[in-house]
Amino acid sequence: xxxxxxxxxxxxxxxxxxxxxxxxxxxISLERGEVLFEQGDEGDxxxxxxxxxxxxxxxxxSGRKLSLTLMRPGEIFGEIALFDSGPRTATIAxxxxxxxxxxRQGDVMEQIRQHPDLAxxxxxxxxxxxRWMGSQLNEQVFLPMPIxxxxxxxxxxxxxxxxxxxxxxxxxxxxEFVGATREAxxxxxxxxxxxxxxxxxxxGLMIQDFEALRELAExxxx
Numbered sequence: 001x002x003x004x005x006x007x008x009x010x011x012x013x014x015x016x017x018x019x020x021x022x023x024x025x026x027x028i029s030l031e032r033g034e035v036l037f038e039q040g041d042e043g044d045x046x047x048x049x050x051x052x053x054x055x056x057x058x059x060x061x062s063g064r065k066l067s068l069t070l071m072r073p074g075e076i077f078g079e080i081a082l083f084d085s086g087p088r089t090a091t092i093a094x095x096x097x098x099x100x101x102x103x104r105q106g107d108v109m110e111q112i113r114q115h116p117d118l119a120x121x122x123x124x125x126x127x128x129x130x131r132w133m134g135s136q137l138n139e140q141v142f143l144p145m146p147i148x149x150x151x152x153x154x155x156x157x158x159x160x161x162x163x164x165x166x167x168x169x170x171x172x173x174x175x176e177f178v179g180a181t182r183e184a185x186x187x188x189x190x191x192x193x194x195x196x197x198x199x200x201x202x203x204g205l206m207i208q209d210f211e212a213l214r215e216l217a218e219x220x221x222x
């Protein structure tokens with residue numbers, strides 16, 4: 001039996017709940033480019049990455065695929081499907097040969113019927129997840145757009161093996177990510193370009209002064 005990672009959603013779980021999830025888990029192997037699930041699919045399982053790298057992407061309103069992030073070993077995702085079987089909000093595919101653990105919602109519910117006290121743990125974890133989602137929403141709504149944009153650019157640069165690699169998202173796509181207009185993003189990037197914080201062209205954007213961008217991202221000014 002392969003144990004679930006003691007991270008993310010499960011970092012606050014009891015040993016008994018983690019043992020139950022590990023006992024119900026099955027291992028899945030994915031070849032590079034293979035899709036685990038697609039945006040819009042019914043959610044029916046929790047996953048944990050054992051090996052490899054998974055890409056998270058979604059289709060923008062323009063119909064273009066946008067890569068959101070890369071997930072690596074130890075990361076847990078899809079936990080909302082344990083509580084609700086609504087549609088998946090993103091597509092998950094293997095960026096390289098990978099192995100993941102899967103626990104199906106139906107198997108978890110069967111264990112809870114047999115051991116109702118496990119539900120207390122799951123409810124507590126659901127509450128923690130809701131608090132985290134609330135903090136993310138507050139950041140999106142209340143933090144000034146330049147701070148949100150700085151945080152997003154630093155996050156995107158951290159997904160690359162070489163931080164000097166150009167971020168190839170357009171300003172319109174960056175605006176979608178941070179919940180702003182293209183004009184507002186363009187104005188901010190123009191200011192940063194003048195101050196030598198970033199270098200921007202039609203080919204994308206590259207961070208030149210990481211320290212300045214980090215100071216802005218961590219300022220939390222409102």
